Amino acid sequence: MTHNLSDSKILNLKKIANNIRKSIIEMLTEAGSGHTAGALGMADIFTFIYFHSLRHDPQNPLWVNRDRVVLSNGHICPVLYATMAHAGYFPKEELQTLRKFGSRLQGHPDRNFMPWMETSSGPLGSGLSQAVGMAIADKMETGQKTIYAILSDGELDEGNIWEAIMLANKEKLSNLIIIIDRNNIQISGNTEKIMPLYDLKDKFKSFHLFTEEIDGHNFEEINGAILKAKINKAGPSVIIANTIPGKGVKAWENDYHWHGKVPTKEEMELALVELGNSSF
Amino acid sequence: MLNQKLKLNAKIFNTDPEGKVTSYGAGVEKISTRQGFGDGLLKAGASDEKIVVLSADLSESTKANLFAERFPDRFIEVGVAEQNMAGVASGIASMGKIPFIASYAIFNPGRNWEQIRTTICYNNQPVKIIGSHAGLSVGPDGGSHQALEDIALSRVLPNMVVISPCDSIEAKKATIACSKTKDPTYIRLARNDTPIITTEETPFEIGKAQIFFAPEIGLAHVGIIATGPILYKALMAAKDLEKMGIKVKVMNLSTIKPLDEKAIIALAKETKAIVTVEDHQIAGGMGSACAECLAQNYPTLIEFVGVHDKFGQSGTPLELENKYDIDIASIIKKVGDILKRKI
Numbered sequence: 001m002t003h004n005l006s007d008s009k010i011l012n013l014k015k016i017a018n019n020i021r022k023s024i025i026e027m028l029t030e031a032g033s034g035h036t037a038g039a040l041g042m043a044d045i046f047t048f049i050y051f052h053s054l055r056h057d058p059q060n061p062l063w064v065n066r067d068r069v070v071l072s073n074g075h076i077c078p079v080l081y082a083t084m085a086h087a088g089y090f091p092k093e094e095l096q097t098l099r100k101f102g103s104r105l106q107g108h109p110d111r112n113f114m115p116w117m118e119t120s121s122g123p124l125g126s127g128l129s130q131a132v133g134m135a136i137a138d139k140m141e142t143g144q145k146t147i148y149a150i151l152s153d154g155e156l157d158e159g160n161i162w163e164a165i166m167l168a169n170k171e172k173l174s175n176l177i178i179i180i181d182r183n184n185i186q187i188s189g190n191t192e193k194i195m196p197l198y199d200l201k202d203k204f205k206s207f208h209l210f211t212e213e214i215d216g217h218n219f220e221e222i223n224g225a226i227l228k229a230k231i232n233k234a235g236p237s238v239i240i241a242n243t244i245p246g247k248g249v250k251a252w253e254n255d256y257h258w259h260g261k262v263p264t265k266e267e268m269e270l271a272l273v274e275l276g277n278s279s280f
Numbered sequence: 281m282l283n284q285k286l287k288l289n290a291k292i293f294n295t296d297p298e299g300k301v302t303s304y305g306a307g308v309e310k311i312s313t314r315q316g317f318g319d320g321l322l323k324a325g326a327s328d329e330k331i332v333v334l335s336a337d338l339s340e341s342t343k344a345n346l347f348a349e350r351f352p353d354r355f356i357e358v359g360v361a362e363q364n365m366a367g368v369a370s371g372i373a374s375m376g377k378i379p380f381i382a383s384y385a386i387f388n389p390g391r392n393w394e395q396i397r398t399t400i401c402y403n404n405q406p407v408k409i410i411g412s413h414a415g416l417s418v419g420p421d422g423g424s425h426q427a428l429e430d431i432a433l434s435r436v437l438p439n440m441v442v443i444s445p446c447d448s449i450e451a452k453k454a455t456i457a458c459s460k461t462k463d464p465t466y467i468r469l470a471r472n473d474t475p476i477i478t479t480e481e482t483p484f485e486i487g488k489a490q491i492f493f494a495p496e497i498g499l500a501h502v503g504i505i506a507t508g509p510i511l512y513k514a515l516m517a518a519k520d521l522e523k524m525g526i527k528v529k530v531m532n533l534s535t536i537k538p539l540d541e542k543a544i545i546a547l548a549k550e551t552k553a554i555v556t557v558e559d560h561q562i563a564g565g566m567g568s569a570c571a572e573c574l575a576q577n578y579p580t581l582i583e584f585v586g587v588h589d590k591f592g593q594s595g596t597p598l599e600l601e602n603k604y605d606i607d608i609a610s611i612i613k614k615v616g617d618i619l620k621r622k623i
Contacts, residue, residue, distance in 0.1 A: 120399075121398075123398045127367075133375075134371040134375055135371075136368065140353070163363060167368065
């Protein structure tokens with residue numbers, strides 16, 4: 001584990017994230033339905049996890065000593081699928097089967113179809129509980145794994161999340177890293193209008209969790225936060241990642257309407273051109 | 281007479297010193313099914329280190345405390361948070377362990393039904409869900425605590441196995457048996473001490489129904505299918521009916537899912553009249569499961585003894601079974617009703 005990312009490493013991660021964004025846009029356009037904004041917003045975090053920090057083996061996806069990634073807000077699964085395909089878990093061409101009958105890439109993650117995902121998810125609020133369970137089980141054994149739980153901010157409306165946070169703290173789950181996609185939108189509008197979350201950092205601190213707040217598109221900040229979380233042995237860590245929903249396509253950024261809709265073919269073409277011209 | 285091929289408790293029909301037979305077996309040893317679960321869990325936990333137990337602040341009531349005291353490192357107290365408990369157990373199971381989650385049936389699988397559906401059944405994780413204090417027999421706690429819907433809630437879920445043991449010994453065996461399977465499983469338990477119907481020697485197999493009572497000679501006129509401790513009342517009713525010259529068979533249907541269709545169809549073929557008995561809503565319960573099976577395979581007259589679309593209230597179990605028509609007299613009445621329909 002390197003403590004600082006080299007410029008070439010950062011450039012490489014940016015290129016991968018950019019390609020993942022292209023795949024997300026292509027697959028969602030082909031599918032004709034799905035969730036665009038959150039998937040694009042989390043491309044950098046997923047890239048960092050799968051291409052830098054995760055102990056895993058895409059050629060041996062069920063390797064017992066692997067770290068675990070639990071995607072709780074399952075509706076952003078296009079970013080998970082695209083990242084896994086780019087990491088080599090399955091062919092990239094398969095991304096075009098998203099949401100189609102018989103596809104391994106179900107509309108929401110379903111490990112009956114794709115057992116290389118750690119959980120099936122979609123109904124909000126229960127992924128953190130499952131990650132807490134994995135962390136507890138790991139602590140009963142070697143305690144050597146890192147369990148990453150990825151949550152949305154809108155999902156924090158669910159009471160189940162706070163039940164899980166209290167237990168994670170009680171059990172001092174230092175092998176658990178919770179990443180909150182703080183993009184300020186949910187399906188019906190702005191999070192602060194639908195159900196105000198206020199200062200999330202204060203909330204998590206009051207639950208006695210080691211809490212960091214970062215720019216979720218800055219690889220150095222992501223790296224620093226995950227390193228600090230791994231060093232923290234007192235208990236679980238929370239990383240509040242401020243992200244831009246729809247990140248990468250200017251016309252879609254920060255517009256909650258893109259939470260649950262997909263591009264038309266024309267919108268896709270424009271977006272791909274925009275991403276193709278990205279300079280790093 | 282009792283089917284002694286199954287080595288049942290021969291003292292089951294004992295009466296109290298005054299010779300009075302009651303619904304609660306005054307002359308018979310009584311232990312709660314939750315106690316049987318606690319004993320079974322201790323035994324299973326001793327032989328398999330993969331077994332982990334989670335409790336939502338009710339470890340004494342559910343008897344999970346027996347395990348907690350013996351294996352504190354494999355016991356997790358999650359607080360009053362049944363939804364979290366279900367999800368956490370799913371995560372623990374995904375790492376190769378066998379978690380038991382224990383609470384009252386009204387909360388588990390009531391309060392946390394969607395978490396059970398998605399994180400346990402949809403993910404097909406081997407979590408064992410223990411719902412204690414099920415049924416009207418909870419008594420004084422009142423209607424809010426009397427789970428009468430849990431069989432319906434659990435049996436509707438794909439991958440789920442549903443077991444409702446008739447006594448503490450069967451509860452112990454069911455607990456040990458389910459700890460060895462990969463299936464999500466719901467075990468329904470009762471709070472009160474109830475008669476010991478079986479013995480340690482009585483065979484038990486998940487998914488297998490058994491005939492506990494049969495006429496001495498000849499075919500039965502009516503087949504009674506019961507699940508849970510209320511089976512005792514069905515046996516007492518059978519004894520009374522025998523005296524009236526009405527021949528019945530009584531089946532212990534402790535596994536409600538997967539349903540022993542072969543045994544149920546065989547009983548229907550013999551009797552052409554089935555009465556189901558359960559301490560649960562009629563809608564969606566064990567009787568419904570039998571009706572679904574028979575309607576498709578061997579349409580048969582059926583009467584249901586169970587709670588008819590009502591919530592319970594405070595009272596003694598005896599007062600409640602009488603008020604909600606799940607007592608011995610109600611079973612006898614339904615047998616009479618179905619015999620009239622049969623003609």
